[in-house]
Ligand SMILES: [Zn+2]
């Protein structure tokens with residue numbers, strides 16, 4: 001790898017990038033395909049009598065969350081790019097835009113996504129931003145679009161800073177991240193069972209991601225991967241889908257509301273309530289420990305649920 | 311400007327998808343098949359588990375009222391095409407003279423028709439533990 005440091009570009013360089021927001025965002029181009037595939041899945045569900053696959057109010061909430069996340073994304077894109085540009089600037093090298101950096105960037109971004117996603121389930125602060133992706137009791141293509149409004153506020157971009165720091169172009173990182181998100185769309189379906197073994201071994205698939213969304217005790221906090229399932233296999237969080245086990249989707253304690261604002265912000269409010277009530281020495285734990293943790297043991301974490309139902 | 315058009319287009323597509331899902335009839339209320347299903351849902355969906363010893367299900371299957379051996383009460387209510395389960399206290403449940411039971415959980419008040427079992431629950435709930 002090249003270690004030639006780009007010639008000193010001047011202090012205003014990253015500020016400049018901040019203003020230009022110069023990166024290719026493929027998500028708008030993917031939207032028509034999202035819509036067509038949801039229509040196809042609706043028809044598939046109707047034809048096959050799977051009338052609990054969709055629920056119109058649930059779909060409305062999912063799509064509203066998706067729409068809102070486009071706004072949030074647009075609002076914070078500049079700042080995210082600015083942070084990445086800053087990290088890129090202080091890093092020891094710049095890889096530039098050579099063709100071979102693209103697959104490498106995508107792969108390492110997928111690794112960064114794995115760790116982001118794992119922390120999003122194990123640290124309540126990040127969970128507060130991610131929970132709305134999981135609060136539907138349905139698992140269909142519209143569920144894929146339940147994206148966070150508060151990712152930036154939760155500082156989720158921190159997980160991508162190392163990529164910029166080691167030398168990948170900020171714009172390339174965001175483009176790869178967007179393609180990763182697009183990949184994850186089609187795996188939110190029950191219409192596809194198992195795919196060929198070689199594919200299931202390497203790639204994240206509907207089967208693997210159903211496990212991630214399931215609340216069955218054995219499936220809790222498993223299969224965090226974005227595009228490649230290899231990370232879960234590598235870091236010991238992989239769980240295969242068992243045939244014959246009925247999947248239950250959503251949250252351990254179901255939200256029970258079709259209010260979009262509630263879906264977007266409820267966990268932040270719950271954290272606030274808990275922190276106000278908790279004794280001083282436990283306040284930070286309500287922010288930083290895993291969801292379900294409580295200082296008096298009155299609630300259950302996913303590990304406790306797994307243990308209880310063994 | 312381009313962004314605004316894009317968002318308008320996406321908003322239109324969202325409205326279309328919601329309309330289509332309603333049009334295709336994805337608006338059903340779920341039905342509990344029997345007491346065992348109600349007991350299983352409570353056991354799975356309540357934090358810490360719930361070992362129901364008594365359960366009465368709504369006549370149409372649109373929910374259930376349950377009690378465990380320690381006298382804790384739980385309710386199962388439909389939410390969209392699925393169910394939610396919540397622990398409730400005695401004060402959140404009103405049993406009238408007939409078969410109807412009103413249950414209040416945060417954010418909603420629901421009515422269950424427990425048929426003949428309602429009055430048995432009424433006297434059971436009136437007894438201090
Ligand atoms: Zn997740």
Ligand SMILES: [Zn+2]
Nearest residue numbers: 133144188209
């Ligand atoms: Zn998902």
